[in-house]
Amino acid sequence: MSNQTSNAVMSTYGRFPISIVEGKGSYVWDDKGTKYLDYVSGLATCNLGHVPDAVEEAVQAQLSKLWHCTNLYHIPTQEQLAEKLAQHSCGDQVFFCNSGAEANEAAIKIAKKYGHDVLKQDNPLIVTFQNSFHGRTMATLTATGQEKIQQGFAPLTPGFTYLSYNDNHALSQLQELSPVAVMLELVQGEGGVIPVEKEWIQQLEAICQEQGILLMVDEIQTGMGRTGKLFAYEHYQIEPDVITIAKGLGSGLPIGAMIAKEEVAKVFSPGTHGSTFGGNPVSTTAGLATIDQLTTPGVLEHAQEMADLIWQGLEQLAAEKEEIKSVRGKGLLIGLEVTGAAIDYVNKAREEEQLLIVVAGPHIVRILPPLTTTKAEAEQFLEKINHIFQ
Ligand SMILES: Cc1ncc(COP(=O)(O)O)c(C=O)c1O
Structure with a gap:
């Protein structure tokens, strides 16, 4: 069959x-x-x-050396890929996982932890946008601003609110809400291929900076060169605090990553987050070969x-x-x-x-x-x- x-x-x-x-x-x-x-x-x-070819060759070589290793030991290809991602982005440290939803879960967790540990908030709030798509796990479908994706899965994860994308009124609402973080796509992919307006995202970034709100960009669809730059945020002269990627990172092998600035990354310590397969030698080898190709002039x-x-x-x-x-x-x-x-x-x-x-x-x-x-x-x-x- x-x-x-x-x-x-x-x-x-x-x-x-x-x-x-x-x-x-x-x-x-x-x-x-x-x-x-x-x-x-x-x-x-x-x-x-x-x-x-280049990714196939690297992965084939890795397949005859080592397939898996627990994160209780150092994994050289994982460390090399983290270095490359930090070098080519505005972030400093990387958490590896296996998919886009998991990368966003990591971002949501780090934002909440930052809210508790750094801002001393009891109920940190994350703002996302109507029509967005952030994944299918419980937290990421809650982050997703589309009722049709949330339908049938109540009770949803608390701590999210939704504003209107590319809308100036949303910017004043954001100031009133004082959330710990804003999470958004720079082109809403699943929501209908809607690009962010440059002036609007720049204003949003300015508010985030003024108020100490974390700016988290979901580059799962837009990242890895898809929009003509390695990361879509580079088109807008903005510097997010957190970037999530997956899809194109492994050229088809499963891998996701959450990249954060050091100030944010440091709220994670041993035991606060993890993933058995995250940063696996084979998928990080694919990631390394992929990023080498994408950054080749x-x-x-x-x-x-x-x-x-x-x-x-x-x-x-x-x-x-x-x-x-x-x-x-x-x-x-x-x-x-x-x-x-x-x-x-x-x-x-x-x-x-x-x-x-x-x-x-x-x-x-x-x-x-x-x-x-x-x-x-x-x-x-x-x-x-x-x-x-x-
Ligand atoms: C912007 C965005 N975020 C998150 C996801 C979820 O990624 P995954 O299917 O790897 O969990 C997707 C998938 O289409 C996406 O486009």
């Missing part, structure tokens, strides 16, 4: 009717041998394309060039087609706002053009090319998307 029809997997996903069995670069193949141009990239995870510049080419083509298409209301996002995290049902375009793309794209809400088609996609592939994509909107 093919995986796609197995009844043994819990039904937490609505799945498309194909089984992907192989991938290389910007392409994947299904179990029938059909080749697809993959502009989903494992939902912003395979940022270097599928099975990138020319790689992010190429991603930005491909983004420019794709945006130009999509904007031209949007100008011609009434059914496309807007093109939005940042870099290679792109949303097409359509008047009809986004899922119909996604299905047409897969069935008729062997092009994989996804939705981000009922009227948003989401396009997530690998950062390594070539000019020829980007042109092929534009041809395919033009056919879909014929």
